[in-house]
Amino acid sequence: MSIETNEFRPKIVAFCCNWCSYAGADLAGSSRLAYPADVKIIRVPCSCRVNPMFILRAFEKGADGVILCGCHPGDCHYTTGNYYARRRMTLLFSMLDYIGVENGRTRVEWVSAAEGVKFSQTMNEFVEKIHSLGKNVRLGDLRCKN
Amino acid sequence: MYKIAKENLSALFQMIAGEQELYLPVNNNGQVNFAAWTEGANVDLDTLKSVKSPKDAFFPQSENLYTVTKENKKIKIEPEALKDQNFVVFGMKACDVKGVEVLDKVFLVDPVDTFYAARRAHGTIVALACHEPEETCFCKVFGVDAAEPVADVATWMIDGELYWKALTEKGEALTNAVASLLVDADEAKVEAEKEAIRGIVEKLPYSDLSLDGWNGDVLLDKFNSPVWEELYKPCLACGTCTFVCPTCQCYDIKDYDTGHGVKRYRCWDSCMYSDFTMMAHGNNRTSQMQRFRQRFMHKLVYFPANNDGMYSCVGCGRCVEKCPSALNIVKVIKAFENQGGEM
Amino acid sequence: MSHVNKASQIKEISGVNPLKCMKCGKCSASCPSFNEMDIKPHQFVSYVQNGDIESLVNSKSLWKCLSCFACLERCPRDVKPAKLIDAARQLVVREKGATYLSPDEVPELLDEDLPQQLLVSAFRRYRR
Amino acid sequence: MQELINRAKELLESGEVARVLGWKAGDLPYNPEPAYFEKAEDLKDFVYNGFCGANLSKYMIEASKLEGKTMVCLKPCDTYSFNQLIKEHRVDRDKAYIVGVGCKGKLDIEKAKKLGIKGIESVSGAEMSDACDTLTFQTIYGEKSCAYADAMLERCHVCKGKDHMIYDEIIGESRDTKDAERFAEVEMIEAMSPAEKFAFFQEELSKCIRCNACRNVCPACSCRKCVFDSTKFDSAQKANVDSFEEKMFHVIRAFHVAGRCTDCGECSRVCPQGIRLHLFNRKYIKDINELYGEFQAGADAEARGPLTNFTFDDCEPSIVAERG
């Protein structure tokens, strides 16, 4: 099983809140629930820390998909953070859809610290979705592409 | 003197573009700007002024200077290639051509800007006289003759025919290259058109604008004038005037990290921006008044002082049309006219 | 081989996961046909779990279940034995060549002992 | 207009206000500029007509720092911006004497020029006292005319209404100018396929020259230091590149003003390339109305903005894909 070089290897950034989703990812790890290595996790204190600019930045620099994971609504460690994140991401995604970006490239999923299975499943699904969408051509900066 | 029927122009463009790049006014979504000719491009020679001046052709809004890449811990610098292909800019107006002359004073003097120089060397300008100048035009004030552009080739659009006259060697070369499409023409019609244009220019509202008071040793008087304090107030500090201007030449140098190498590029800067000439210690000009003053002092005082009296305004009137706050260089000149005695 | 297949077929048709059963017996406690049955409702689950579909298919219970769905309503674990029986019946029907009766053929086939409710339930369940 | 000048004179002379913020006649018939008048005699240059489109509320940020009160002329739509600025503590209500000025729709000279009117020497029919039905232009190429509505700014066709949201007094009459649906353009784009949407915006945004006029004129973009000028975010970007950068700029700008944008339309008015920037802002307004309930920024100076608020049962971001 060697990695073929011409195969599409999506770049996927997953922002995970420290309290639930990052721990959920840890649980997926300790439960050996595999998901593709294309997913790279960035730890943030809370889903509300994720600035839409981070997401656009990722796309600009060549990411093919960006997913944000946080605590389930009502379970935010900071009480209300994910409620703000939910509105922000809804509007951001809506705008991306509006300007013609395929709306499967972005996703929000609420994953608790106990949901290692869900984390792994979500990542598998998301990577599959990105595979079906192919490379991100609409949001990348041309200068980053050689 | 040659001519070509308007309906044959697309054949002309196709022929030129077959050999070299061709930039000309193209209408994209209702806005006319200079752009590379492509099959089916919506070429618009009727609109008097493109939104942006065609200075991009020689001094692009942004261009890479060099790329830095990392090989292990060593750094490799690769300069961007200079322009080495010929190209034609078609349809520049007299004022825009004069604008290039202004840029030459900046970029072709020592130290020569190699990127600019390469473009100038490879570019041929085909200018088009202004058939119907508009109320925002005041090129005459800066000694530009809208009726007779000074370029590699000068052209006039008269009654559905484009009259064509090569003025330089480059112009001759281009003329020869497209000779098969041109037919001989007499100059009488062109002379009549020139007269008509000049007649209109005389009637324009700004035709009586005077630059008296901007000559000679006026630097400190103007600089210290209280007029600026009033003038700048509506300014929003956007860069519209500088970006549509055919002579504004300030640029900033920045880096862009592509992830596999850093591209160092330059891009137009605007003296209206709060970070204009920002240095490590901060900024020389701390207020919008000072930045506003810089723009007009530069065009009307500093530049002529260094360039044998040549103003770096060509009277194209784009700033008059585009300023969101209806400010413009004419208002500045007039303000000093009115305040002349009180200084 | 075939019984494994049948078990998984039953699971697929019914959508029931017999592993969820905690063997509380509430299905059997609720069943109005309990005494008529040779295999009791709670046993359906273990029969499917153990893959003994043959016995289930050949049982009397298969045709004694009224499809009243009391077990389905009350099962605390969402196992729903009635669905298993339903699935087993479908399996039988399919093996017979999947020929459905038209409503007109029903009256002559009616059996005196057949509970009325079974008919109503069956129509509810199998109408197309 | 005379009533406005008289009132301004009165206020200046009584010392109630230290200056008047209005418009000064320009050097062409159609380019009045925003201006301060500190002396009664300066008011001879004061104009208020169909060409006075500029929203003066943003100027009140600076005016609030000055000694004394400023009489500011605000059109109905400008008052929304002013309220929003109060809410964000950017202007001082006590430093403003707000004269709500009437509005019969504001003009876009570019639209007239697109109709082939050039060499303009004078214009009539755009004064507040006029009926504002027809504009007549004297040009060096002869007399031309067009319907007032044909030269009106896009925003006036979808006007929010001619009521002032905040004022100390109202001078002058207004006329209803709404004759189009505010969200019609947005809906048209929403109905496109992703590829069409992308092509549409690519074309529209490739015109952008990053002059920042839209940002600098915007009353909601009142940051001291814009994130795109700042070194603090590694996001500063001056170049205009037709790939991602512009989308980043315009998407983020729209996001930053989402829930704060009053739809005053200044961004579209000032864009030198005629980019319909309101399409971004209005998309967000439409989304917010649909997803979180009707909200008009600046209708008052207190209501909590939709992005600094939430309900427990807000929709999930997946709604974007679900509603197609």
Added chain:
Amino acid sequence: MQRIGVFVCHCGSNIAATVDVKKVAEMALLEPGVVHAEDYQYMCSEAGQAKIQAAIKEKNLTGIVVCSCSPRMHENTFRSAAEKAGLNPYMVEIANIREHCSWIHKNVEEATEKAVILARAAIAKVNLNAPLKPGESLVTKRALVIGGGIAGIQTALDIADAGYEVDIVEKTPSIGGRMSQLDKTFPTLDCSACILTPKMVEAAAHEKITIYTYSEVEKVSGFVGDFTVDIRKKARFVDAGKCTGCGVCQEKCPSKKSLSEFNRGLNTRSAIYTPFAQAIPNVPVIDTEACIKMKTGKCGICSKVCQAGAIDYEQKDEILTQKYGAIVVATGFDTIKLDNYDEYAYNQSKDVITSLELERVMNAAGPTKGHLERLSDGKHPKEMVFIQCVGSRCSDGRGKSYCSKICCMYTAKHAMLIRDKYPDVNVTVFYIDVRTPGKNFDEFYRRAVEDYGVNYIKGQVGKVIPQPDGKLLVQGVDLLDNKQILKEADMVVLATAIEPNPDVRKIATMLTASIDTNNFLTESHAKLRPVESPTAGVFLSGVCQGPKDIPETVAQAGAAAVKAIGLLAKDKLMTNPCTAKADELMCNGCSTCANVCPYGAITYEEKEVNDHGIRETRRIAVVNSALCQGCGACTVTCPSGAMDLQGFSNRQIIAEVDAICR
């Protein structure tokens, strides 16, 4: 420029088996700022830490990246190791190449490539790290216990005995909680009141304990060591200072039709009442909904008969604001509503009761004075059926998915008590499993079967059908005999599932303590920190955390007390330095950030600034770093980016993004 050291851990074979650790170290060395990279068997071991410390000293490292397990595991280990070597602990970043990499990927090439990228992102981040210093905050030496049941009382007593002030806030008019409603307790069968009442009295008499009954927590702000809590003391309409507890008012009160909450609605009480005789405080309250005086303005009998003049119809709710260093939640439980279980006929027959109702029936102070009788007709029952797991272990959405834990034991207790007192009564228990782990528990259950002849049937009840003659027809199953059983019973007792007190959700929100899908408060770690909430300074006592019996509750109450004492014993706490901070030259003072701050940590000041030569007074956001918990909501709402989060700054996160997307 930083001087960064990168340390790649093998974690035995946990990482090294799937990730080429040498390659990761080698690749890291090529990244900007990295001057040292090495790999080692176990970085978290003494020897591993020593390697890190040695490198910090020898190479003058200004920042380190440890590529190892999750930062949730060993971030603190490596931070303190770095600190001991003289490096600011916040100059340490972890690249999680175990949970997020080696454990989930099989292909070595792929996993190594990912590990290199994760390391690269951490290096990019640490390049932008700045040393941070935790702030200090003072600890208020007072604890709040929410809930006055056995859990709350025990916690309060333990904290108070350690010498700290404790306040108990109890919603009902008396402390005592569920335990006060119980008749006897398993497995010893001693009287609940006999063992609880002394504790109640002790708490009331304790000089360090203040009890606020008929009170609720209204608002909580602040943070560990320094909570500010508003307590609403509901109006009792009886002056506690004057009342002697003589009880005459209750006797004379003409409004006697209100259902007694204490007796689970099985009988009635007066409008002015104490819930039970041993109530503490022994001061009645007036139920405004039932009081004739309150409703019509006429009556006032209680006031007339009160010799102490304690009745005060004008009394108002009072809000008391108090500071606490620690908060213990002990809100307890209730039984679930049975509306979803029509098959048991609970709502149809008075003779189908819950076990908690049976406790009251069996109690001498209960509605039947302790006589076992049918509530419908007062007749002595002959056949009693107990049904287990009613609403427990239900994954069908009607009940609770968990085991309520206490039912098996109390049912054995009830069965035994009934058989003991009324040998003529037959007792049948339908069960799914009998769960009796606990000291002397199984013996207790066996006694019920062996010595008292309780009839245990393995199988559930499908249906209870009330008969016209008042009997109850129980249709169940005996799974061992494979027989359906139809049994006529006189009374049916349902072992109803317990659920956390519904109010706990409100309280959890106020405390920002997390709660699970069943409304049980979440513990910080299921095994290692079972009595601490993830919210610092909040501790859990009793059933609010999960089903428990009395001995377990008392043990957990003590444990929560110890944790609270451990906190209160400190004078100062270190605060999290990863807090938000506003750049005063960029801040617009627009207040948007304050709108989204859940902690009220952002205020505004008029401040003189020097912005590149422009001196002016500006309205600027100021973050109280002791209140800020570092969520970052404000940073995103700030359009200019003036508000940034230390430790997770905009530039740091962007650097990580860039490094990953490279």
